[in-house]
Amino acid sequence: MKPPVATLLSALLAASAAHAAAAPVPAPATQVARTSAEVLAGSAPSDWRTPDPQNTLYLELTAGRVVIEMAPEFAPHHVANVAALARGGYFDGLAIVRAQDNYVVQWADPDAKKPVGAAQRTVNAEFERPLRGLTLVRLPDPDTYAPEVGFIDGFPVAADPSVGRAWLVHCYGMVGAGRDNDVDSGGGTEIYAVIGQAPRHLDRNVTLFGRVLAGMDLLSVLPRGGGALGFYEHAGERVPIKSLRVAADVPAAQRTELEVLRTDTPTFQAYLAARRNRTEEWFKVPAGHVDVCNVPVPVRKRHAPVAAGGRSAG
Amino acid sequence: MKPPVATLLSALLAASAAHAAAAPVPAPATQVARTSAEVLAGSAPSDWRTPDPQNTLYLELTAGRVVIEMAPEFAPHHVANVAALARGGYFDGLAIVRAQDNYVVQWADPDAKKPVGAAQRTVNAEFERPLRGLTLVRLPDPDTYAPEVGFIDGFPVAADPSVGRAWLVHCYGMVGAGRDNDVDSGGGTEIYAVIGQAPRHLDRNVTLFGRVLAGMDLLSVLPRGGGALGFYEHAGERVPIKSLRVAADVPAAQRTELEVLRTDTPTFQAYLAARRNRTEEWFKVPAGHVDVCNVPVPVRKRHAPVAAGGRSAG
Numbered sequence: 001m002k003p004p005v006a007t008l009l010s011a012l013l014a015a016s017a018a019h020a021a022a023a024p025v026p027a028p029a030t031q032v033a034r035t036s037a038e039v040l041a042g043s044a045p046s047d048w049r050t051p052d053p054q055n056t057l058y059l060e061l062t063a064g065r066v067v068i069e070m071a072p073e074f075a076p077h078h079v080a081n082v083a084a085l086a087r088g089g090y091f092d093g094l095a096i097v098r099a100q101d102n103y104v105v106q107w108a109d110p111d112a113k114k115p116v117g118a119a120q121r122t123v124n125a126e127f128e129r130p131l132r133g134l135t136l137v138r139l140p141d142p143d144t145y146a147p148e149v150g151f152i153d154g155f156p157v158a159a160d161p162s163v164g165r166a167w168l169v170h171c172y173g174m175v176g177a178g179r180d181n182d183v184d185s186g187g188g189t190e191i192y193a194v195i196g197q198a199p200r201h202l203d204r205n206v207t208l209f210g211r212v213l214a215g216m217d218l219l220s221v222l223p224r225g226g227g228a229l230g231f232y233e234h235a236g237e238r239v240p241i242k243s244l245r246v247a248a249d250v251p252a253a254q255r256t257e258l259e260v261l262r263t264d265t266p267t268f269q270a271y272l273a274a275r276r277n278r279t280e281e282w283f284k285v286p287a288g289h290v291d292v293c294n295v296p297v298p299v300r301k302r303h304a305p306v307a308a309g310g311r312s313a314g
Numbered sequence: 315m316k317p318p319v320a321t322l323l324s325a326l327l328a329a330s331a332a333h334a335a336a337a338p339v340p341a342p343a344t345q346v347a348r349t350s351a352e353v354l355a356g357s358a359p360s361d362w363r364t365p366d367p368q369n370t371l372y373l374e375l376t377a378g379r380v381v382i383e384m385a386p387e388f389a390p391h392h393v394a395n396v397a398a399l400a401r402g403g404y405f406d407g408l409a410i411v412r413a414q415d416n417y418v419v420q421w422a423d424p425d426a427k428k429p430v431g432a433a434q435r436t437v438n439a440e441f442e443r444p445l446r447g448l449t450l451v452r453l454p455d456p457d458t459y460a461p462e463v464g465f466i467d468g469f470p471v472a473a474d475p476s477v478g479r480a481w482l483v484h485c486y487g488m489v490g491a492g493r494d495n496d497v498d499s500g501g502g503t504e505i506y507a508v509i510g511q512a513p514r515h516l517d518r519n520v521t522l523f524g525r526v527l528a529g530m531d532l533l534s535v536l537p538r539g540g541g542a543l544g545f546y547e548h549a550g551e552r553v554p555i556k557s558l559r560v561a562a563d564v565p566a567a568q569r570t571e572l573e574v575l576r577t578d579t580p581t582f583q584a585y586l587a588a589r590r591n592r593t594e595e596w597f598k599v600p601a602g603h604v605d606v607c608n609v610p611v612p613v614r615k616r617h618a619p620v621a622a623g624g625r626s627a628g
Contacts, residue, residue, distance in 0.1 A: 101531040102486050102610075127599070142456045144605045172416050172511045181595050196534075197486045197511055197608060201592055201601040217415040217538040220510075224531040278515055281495050285441070287515040291458045294511060296416070 036274040039267060040298055047267040048259035049154075050302060051213065055079065056247035057086060058256070059107075059215075061096075062240060066193075066215035067247075067256050068175050071155050073134070074168050075126040075209035078177050081119050082188035082209065083246050088117030090189070091244035099222040099239075100230025102196030106178055107241055108189060116189065123177070123187035127204045128167035131159050136166065137263050139272070141289040145200045149292040151263035155211060156292045158203060168208035171198045171293035175210040195220045198293040213258055213299045257302035271298070350588040353581060354612055361581040362573035363468075364616060365527065369393065370561035371400060372570070373421075373529075375410075376554060380507075380529035381561075381570050382489050385469050387448070388482050389440040389523035392491050395433050396502035396523065397560050402431030404503070405558035413536040413553075414544025416510030420492055421555055422503060430503065437491070437501035441518045442481035445473050450480065451577050453586070455603040459514045463606040465577035469525060470606045472517060482522035484513045485607035489524040509534045512607040527572055527613045571616035585612070 034042075051069045059066040070079040085091065091107065094114070098106040136159055138150035146158035149169065156169040168174065175193045179186030186207055193212055212219070222239055225232040232238050247255055261268060275295050277286035348356075365383045373380040384393040399405065405421065408428070412420040450473055452464035460472035463483065470483040482488065488508045493500030500521055507526055526533070536553055539546040546552050561569055575582060589609050591600035 101534055141458050144455050144457060144603050145601055183598055198605075200605065200608065201589075201597070203601070204599040205597055220415055221535050221537055223535055275515075283515070283519055284497055285518040287459055287517070289458050291512075291514065294514065 033277075033279040034270060034274055035278070035280050036271055039270045039274050040261070043261070043267045047262055047265050048300070049262050050257075050259055051247075053248035053250075053255065054083075054246065056213075057082070057210070058243075058245045058247055058250060059091075060242040060245070061218055062242065063218045064215055065256060066218055067213045067258060068193075068210045069154070069213050069260070070210040071153075071168060071208070073153070074129055074155070074157075074166075075177075075207050077123045078126055078186070078188055078207050078209040081123045082177070082191070084119035085116060085188055086244045086246050087249065088119055089243070090114060090116060090119065091241050094241050095238035096219075096222060096241065097225075097238055098192075098229060098231045099195070099224050101224045103194070103199060103230065104192040105195055105219045105222055105230075106190060106192040107239075108178070108191070110235065110238065112189070114189075120187055121189060122185055123207075125179075125183040125186065126207045126209070127183070128165045131161060131164045131166040134159075134166055135264065137268065139290065139292055139295075141276070141291070143292060145203065151268070151292075151295070151297065154260045154263050154297045156295075158292070167204050169198070169292055170194055170200055170202045170208065171211075172196070172296075173212040173216050174208050175212060176202075176206050176208040179206055193219050198291075200293075213260065214256060259300050259302045261298040263297060271295075347591075347593040348584060348588055349592070349594050350585055353584045353588050354575070357575070357581045361576055361579050362614070363576050364571075364573055365561075367562035367564075367569065368397075368560065370527075371396070371524070372557075372559045372561055372564060373405075374556040374559070375532055376556065377532045378529055379570060380532055381527045381572060382507075382524045383468070383527050383574070384524040385467075385482060385522070387467070388443055388469070388471075388480075389491075389521050391437045392440055392500070392502055392521050392523040395437045396491070396505070398433035399430060399502055400558045400560050401563065402433055403557070404428060404430060404433065405555050408555050409552035410533075410536060410555065411539075411552055412506075412543060412545045413509070413538045415538045417508075417513060417544065418506040419509055419533045419536055420504060420506040421553075422492070422505070424549065424552065426503070428503075434501055435503060436499055437521075439493075439497040439500065440521045440523070441497070442479045445475060445478045445480040448473075448480055449578065451582065453604065453606055453609075455590070455605070457606060459517065465582070465606075465609070465611065468574045468577050468611045470609075472606070481518050483606055484508055484516045484522065485525075486510070486512060486610075487526040487530050488522050489526060490516075490520050490522040493520055507533050512605075514607075527574065528570060573614050573616045575612040577611060585609075 055070040057068040072079040094109050096105055096107045097110050136150040143149040148159040156171045157166055158169050159166040172194055177186040177188045178190030178192050224230055227233045276290040369384040371382040386393040408423050410419055410421045411424050450464040452462055457463040462473040470485045471480055472483050473480040486508050490506055491500040491502045492504030492506050538544055541547045590604040
């Protein structure tokens with residue numbers, strides 16, 4: 001059950017190398033034992049990427065804004081359809097209709113009758129995709145559910161190389177398209193976000209298409225519904241949605257400018273090492289491992305304007 | 315990474331056997347494929363146990379009651395000390411001082427000065443205990459963090475047989491005693507409950523002594539604190555605690571009478587099988603595995619009075 005020592009050493013050495021780059025004369029004690037805060041503090045601007053506003057959603061609630069990054073590499077048709085629904089104003093005035101403790105919140109048209117405009121009401125399932133063409137930043141740790149797990153562009157991903165397939169993983173904050181029993185009955189008119197222990201049994205059973213970058217606590221604190229599956233029993237309990245918009249359609253001055261830590265860098269390897277074996281003084285027994293859903297990929301307010309000709313979203 | 319087929323078959327056969335006992339002429343299709351709801355509906359009264367009121371706590375908030383079962387097999391000194399603190403009225407009038415999203419809520423004396431009466435202010439760490447004397451109902455699935463995981467008396471447990479040690483696991487709803495950097499600085503004057511993705515890196519680093527049986531959603535919806543680690547920044551944000559009492563000290567008519575599914579039974583094996591491979595029509599790809607923190611041990615209102623001479627808590 002333990003990862004090969006060589007793998008652990010490799011991660012530690014990657015951390016060490018990253019640290020050496022940031023601080024030419026590191027103290028030996030910190031060379032292989034940085035905290036995640038230290039790793040992030042020592043990161044370079046190039047360790048961060050700016051999400052593409054065309055693939056970013058703003059869910060506007062009375063309490064504030066939830067920012068969702070979509071994953072067109074994994075669910076291109078759902079991403080396009082949710083954007084079309086948003087652009088048609090489908091969600092404006094609808095509501096969060098369900099909050100099930102330790103599971104999901106979900107928003108939808110309570111009557112399931114609102115016209116979808118130029119969008120489609122349903123989209124065929126995008127539960128998984130070919131592994132080919134993807135570069136999984138793999139965790140060395142054993143996973144309960146999948147042969148391989150890791151990260152791609154900040155998203156938690158599982159893969160089965162024996163069949164050449166990959167899929168997004170139901171971690172805290174992941175966003176998907178609810179469906180009925182028919183696998184092709186989803187499409188984005190019902191959207192859920194995970195607010196509890198990773199429901200990994202949903203992996204490959206429903207289309208994930210994004211993850212919450214900011215405002216997660218606006219969803220996680222919502223009163224749980226008293227009905228079956230956490231549905232609110234009375235219309236008055238529902239949480240109104242002011243709007244769901246594509247960030248690119250929002251005036252620049254009104255956008256939430258975020259950066260996401262790149263997951264294909266030595267800095268991310270150092271961050272993984274710090275998550276795997278906490279070195280803060282408080283910790284006495286290093287875990288030696290980390291679950292893919294226990295690696296929240298860091299997000300921060302963008303602290304410098306993007307220079308002309310600078311990096312586009314990646 | 316996949317469990318042996320024989321292990322899966324064994325679990326399925328256990329489910330089948332349990333079902334056969336409940337329904338003499340089961341349909342072949344359901345014989346090896348019951349849902350967890352069906353398993354629970356077919357359970358016998360002897361599949362359930364009544365928690366010992368001496369090891370049960372009632373955390374009374376304005377919003378309602380949180381019921382916590384303590385685990386003296388794993389943390390006897392913490393359990394005794396928390397009971398002593400409760401009996402001395404230590405927590406009455408204190409507050410929930412911290413709510414960190416996807417992590418923990420914590421209650422304590424904000425001033426850390428209230429006298430502890432007949433209790434102790436600190437208790438030596440009880441992070442783990444000898445495996446000997448315990449019967450772990452083991453999961454066949456690989457665990458990211460520990461050589462073995464499973465259940466004992468409804469509590470999630472990890473074990474390392476190579477060193478003969480066992481410990482409680484930080485799943486959703488688990489309750490522990492906060493501490494400072496000194497491992498022996500806890501004891502129960504600060505208590506936390508897990509409200510997010512299982513923080514397994516805390517395992518063996520802090521003393522867990524119980525789990526929430528009911529009222530978890532009273533904790534999980536609390537507004538998150540804006541300070542570091544989710545501490546509330548202003549006294550007015552704190553969530554008042556009316557009282558923390560030992561259930562045995564509460565008049566019988568005012569108790570919350572609960573039953574917990576036994577975890578040492580064929581019925582629990584059938585429940586595990588149903589959690590591992592969901593057979594509800596909605597599911598298309600069975601996970602084939604289950605994480606120890608994705609098996610919420612069922613709790614229900616006690617639906618029949620305990621007969622004289624009936625089972626005591628177990």
